[in-house]
Structures are given as C-alpha cells and as structure tokens.
Amino acid sequence: MTAKKILMVVCDGVSDRPVKQFEGKTPLQVARKPAMDAVARNGVSGTMDVIAPGVIPGSDTAHLALFGYDPYRVYTGRGPIEAAGAEIPLVEGDVAFRCNFATSDDHMRITDRRAGRIRSGTAELATALSGMKVEDVEVIFKEASEHRAVLVLRGPGLDHRVTEVDPHREGEILKARAESPDAEKTARILNAFVEKSYDILSKHPVNKRREKEGLPPANIILPRGAGSLGELEPLPQRFGMKCAAVAGVTLVKGICRMVGMDVPDVEGATGALDTDYTAKAEAAIGLLEENDLVFINVKAPDIAGHDGDFQGKVLAIENIDMMLGRILESIHEEAVVVLTADHSTPVTVKDHSADPVPVAVSGADSRVDGVRAFDEISAASGAIGRIRGMDLLPIVLGMANRSSKFGA
C-alpha cells in the first residue's frame, strides 16, 4: 500500500447561491472550468458544512477545520493565528493577542484607534516594548502590517480568558477582566503592560517626531483577541507528513504555519484579484516534489463575492482552473487531488454565509461516482454525501493510503 501525495486546492469563498440575473445559476455553474470538472468526473463529490450545519465559517476557523482540527476545541481566539503569521513560535502556556498601535490622551482615553494608520516606525516602537518583564512574565511584541501588532505573554500561570482592552471605538480604554479565576494574573499583567506601553511609547523618539509632524502619536497598545495554543498537534507530527502551503493572505499563511506547514513566499502571490496564478501553479508543482501534502489557497473568488461581483467571480474561477490544469498536467494521476472552498461568499450576500460548499476528490484508484461538474448542485448528488469540514482531511488521508487503524 503506497502512500500518495495530496494536493488540496481551496478556492476561497467560491461557493455561492443561484443568481436570478444569471439564469438562476451560480458563478461555478457559469464558469468554463475543464480542470475542476475533471477532478469531479474522475473521483467522488459531496457537500460540506465546513464548521457545522448553519454555522457561518470564519476564514480562520474554516481553515482549521479543513486541516482536520475541531475548531471548537483548538480555536480560542485570533491572537495565536496572528502570532503564527508574524512568525512568533508559541509554546504551551503562552497567551497571544492581536494589537493595534493607537493614540491616547493623558487620561488614557483613545483619540485614534489606529494612530493615524501609522505605516513607518512601528518596528522601532515594537523593539522598545519587546523583552520587558511584567512580574515574572516575559513580553514578546512584534509589529505587523500598518497599525497592527502581536503581543505574546510568556510565563507561568497565564490563561487566555480575559476581556478585551480595545474599546473598539474612540473613548476610555477598557480594563481587562478575568473571565475565569485562572485568568486573574493574566488580566493584571495585561493591564500593567498597557500602562507601561503608554509610559514607554509616549516618550519614544518616533512619537516625538510624529507629534512634530502633526501626526497622532502611536503611544499606546490596544490588545484584543486573546488566545492560547489549544491542543493543536501539527500535521507533520499528527500524520507523519511533510506539508507546505501556497497562500497570499497573511491570515491563511498564519494558520498554515500554525499547523506545521512550510509556507514559502511566492513572488506575485498577492492574495488579491491580480495574484499571479502561473507563479502559484509553478510553486505548487515544485513543492509537491518535496512534500506529502501541498495546500493552495486562492483568495480571489472571496474578494469578488464580498464585492458582489458575479462576473469577477467567474473570472477568478476560470483563472484558478487554468492554474489547476497546469498542476494536474504535471502530476498526472500520482496524487490525490482535493478541490473545495473554505466557505460560501455569495455575491448576493456580499459576506460569508452558512451554505454548504462543494467538494471533489480524485486519485488514481479512487471510486468514481456519476458527478460530472464541480459546482454546488452537482456535488450534492455525489458519493461523498454531506460531511463536516473536519472530516475532509481524514477522508482524503484514507484515499491516499495514509490512515491509521483503530482496533485490530
């Protein structure tokens, strides 16, 4: 029994609802997509509730489910994913937060939640905060894009169940409160850190300069989205597979890193509508040489969905199809190919929806049902039936001869 390689292609938000102006069809039903249809035709199809029936998936929770984790168990908040995106490796017991650089007056009232969308100098500001100790807890602090940053508290007796400091609007900042007795220390440390951030940042040369230039100083940190690692055993350890990802969006990259994937930077893979599909295809083909599982996320259909742009979504699908066709040509039938979405982003909704997504899986000796196209309705009559997101990877591992036995 030879273990096969796995290619998983997630067309972000591609799943949709029928649109009256387009003959009651979905973008997937309108697009010309020979490669996607070939995956459906040569394998088995189904529909999938990525989180659970009637639950609208977030991009973060959806990808955790697609990677075989129960999002209700491993997802405690956005912080750890941002930390992974910023390449801060977390250890057990860490509590991570998304943060904003913000502007406060002398009375700890927020006057600008994004410090004038500060773009430069955040690295120096972060350095001034990172490495400090509050009680016996180490502070790791790193800037991210624009006004964003990541805070990690590391030390004994921490717990992520604290309320947010960020008031989510101008005005008084909030004091973090413990939502569990175990989190009292974390709340205390977090509040002390926020105060210290003001003491340190308000005197920082970067801010003195900004004030001279009439810009709001980035003189306080607003943490939110506290989370800890959860019991997330990375894919390589869990399944003995080398895994890599091709993704443009920071959030998706963060999740991929968190689950143990190698995430090389691919030039031109922007996570936008203008992403370089050929570059993605070539990157995936290269990664398939060295890895057991290669994951690709293409964000474009989701963006078109959020924009309510039916034609844009059709175009994104046809671009992904060309990318997929190029990869399929190169791998022949040697890998198990999985094609799906992380959630629906119907153009009529302009946001994520709870509609199940189509899924198709093919491989050299996979069963073949009668489904001949990859779309929301065709997939629903396939042999996979209706599954949950977290069951997908186990099913695919089974088809790739990578499962383990329970019992004797």
Next chain:
Amino acid sequence: MTAKKILMVVCDGVSDRPVKQFEGKTPLQVARKPAMDAVARNGVSGTMDVIAPGVIPGSDTAHLALFGYDPYRVYTGRGPIEAAGAEIPLVEGDVAFRCNFATSDDHMRITDRRAGRIRSGTAELATALSGMKVEDVEVIFKEASEHRAVLVLRGPGLDHRVTEVDPHREGEILKARAESPDAEKTARILNAFVEKSYDILSKHPVNKRREKEGLPPANIILPRGAGSLGELEPLPQRFGMKCAAVAGVTLVKGICRMVGMDVPDVEGATGALDTDYTAKAEAAIGLLEENDLVFINVKAPDIAGHDGDFQGKVLAIENIDMMLGRILESIHEEAVVVLTADHSTPVTVKDHSADPVPVAVSGADSRVDGVRAFDEISAASGAIGRIRGMDLLPIVLGMANRSSKFGA
C-alpha cells in the same frame, strides 16, 4: 405495529476500490449476485463510515460499531474480546489481556515469543497459573489456540491503562508501566504475575518433558492488549431481543458473545475460503425461528482482499449470494434484511482501508429508493445517505418496529 425479525449479513471486508485491470470495477460490481441486488432493489441503500470518516476499522472495533456501540467508549483493548472468545465471563473492574506462552532464558530474556508454537500441554500449564492470588487480586488464566492464552485480573482498584509486557520481538521483556496513576497497582500485579509465571512454569512437568524433547519450554507468559469491560450493555438487555450469530472466526465469535448473542458452533463454518455456505444458511434459518436478530459474518471476501485476489473475492461474493438467496427464500419478506461489510479490504491495498462500505436494508414495508445493485457506487446514491457504523443498528431497529420513543 408488529416487531419484525432482523437478519444482518456482514460480508467481511467485501468493500473495495475500482481496479483498472477489471474495467475500473470493484469485485461487487463484477460479481453475479441476484440475492444481494434484490435486497438493494427492494429497500434503501447508503454508505457507511464504520468507525468514523477516514478511520481504518479493525475487525473488533468494526463489529462493536455494527452492533450499535460507540467503539471509542467500549473498546479499551483486545483483552476483553479474547476473554469473551475463551468464554470467561468478565465482571466490572476486571482487566483482561491477550497472552502468549513464550520461552525465556534465566535472565528474563525472551528467546521465542511463541514457545515453538506450542500446541499441546497448554491446558495443564494454564491450570498451574489460574486461581493464584497476587496481593488481593485473583488470577484467571485460560489457554486459547496454539501458543495463545487469556489472562484476567479480578480484584479491587484495577485499571487497564498499563503498557505491554510483550516486547513483540526476541529480547528483554518489558516491565508494565502505569499510563495513569490509577493503574499503578495493576502494573505492579501484572509484573509480579509475569515473574511468578516463570517460577511456576519453568518447573512444570510439561516443560521438563519439552526440554527433554529438545523443544523450547513455554516457561513465561507475555500479556498484551490490556482492556476492561467498558460500559457495554448486552443487546438482549438493551433492546429486549434474543440474538444469535453464525460466525467462523474466533475474534468475531468473541465479540458476538460479548454483546450477548448466542453463538452455536456450526459444523463447516470455518472462517476460511472453504467455509460451508449451505451449512451457514441452514444454521441461520434455524436460528431465525427462535431469535429476534440473527447475525452472520462471512470471512471469505476479507481473506481474498488480503491476498489481493480479485477473482477469489468475486467467487466469495457469489457464494455468499447463494447463501443469502437460500435464506431469503425461506424467510420471504417477514424479516428486515441488512447487508453490509465491517470494512473495506481492497485487493489493491491487501489490507483494511478507510473507504466507506455499502449498506442495504430491506423489509416488507421499507421505503424503496432507486438503487438497483449492491455495490460501493450504487449504494452511495441511496436514501440512507452517509452514516456511521454505530447508527446502523438503531436505523434497522426502527425499520423493524423495535425502536423506543424519546419524549411524548
């Protein structure tokens, strides 16, 4: 509403993958099987993850699921099933082990894990061990086939979470360790038992005789597969049904006994390719007179699957079909008939796989979907949809008017 009898036929390992050399068909798609197809045609079909999506079922865990138990709750290890097979009734708190009679040198190093595949004298050796006390724990020990045996520890404060003593190869025996603080006592008793087994067996006349004959003495016991009973309420108590089984394989017989089935010996039912299908049919017909549920396991397709023998599997299927035809003729439409597999054993894999299995259920007033054949692909479009193994028996009980109501 009259409660109906139930006939459940498990074609062991019959489920498969398409095979290129046979026009991309599975053995079930090639075999001539009018009786099986009649069950599909006259009832409803579906596919089934016997344990869970992407999990390869063992024969033991699979049958527990088919009998309506959650294998993750009731299966702690192979020991209790072996105990049931050896007809040692377990009580709550017992910890049971599969054992080998093995050969050790003077320094507790194993020189032969099977004591030269000892065939005679094991009953006398077992008697010399059974009934002893280690601290306040009673030892029940019984020989099984060839070098195999069963150990049951009975007494207060035992727990099955101990590591194995059997090193699974020649060399130093392992000391059992507790995997939970609750299992410290069990580990201590188990290690003491193994030492005592050497003291007693190495002096035993059976072994003195073997040594004279130049055979390796069966002078030590190697326990493994520790398990305790789990919360397994037998089927007769759980559902108020009298149940019986026709099976040739010891393991399956053990599970059937464990869940409260009567398991008469059927002459010619060998659990091998040459099993007497007519004898099985007649036995089942006889048992259906007196019982509410009759279960048949036929091992032959699994054996052909392990051998990678497509034609052999087709033949096994056609033989089972004849057996089933004979039974259907006799019971007319009076019973609900369930046809399925415990797992896939694809001829291309030569081992169990995680691929879902087909299931078909028919009865006089059952719903009828459009499925006209019993095979992996046809079943997937049936009205049952995709279910888990442990949901099958409740569904069948419902169709047989044997369910109970929740609520008013």
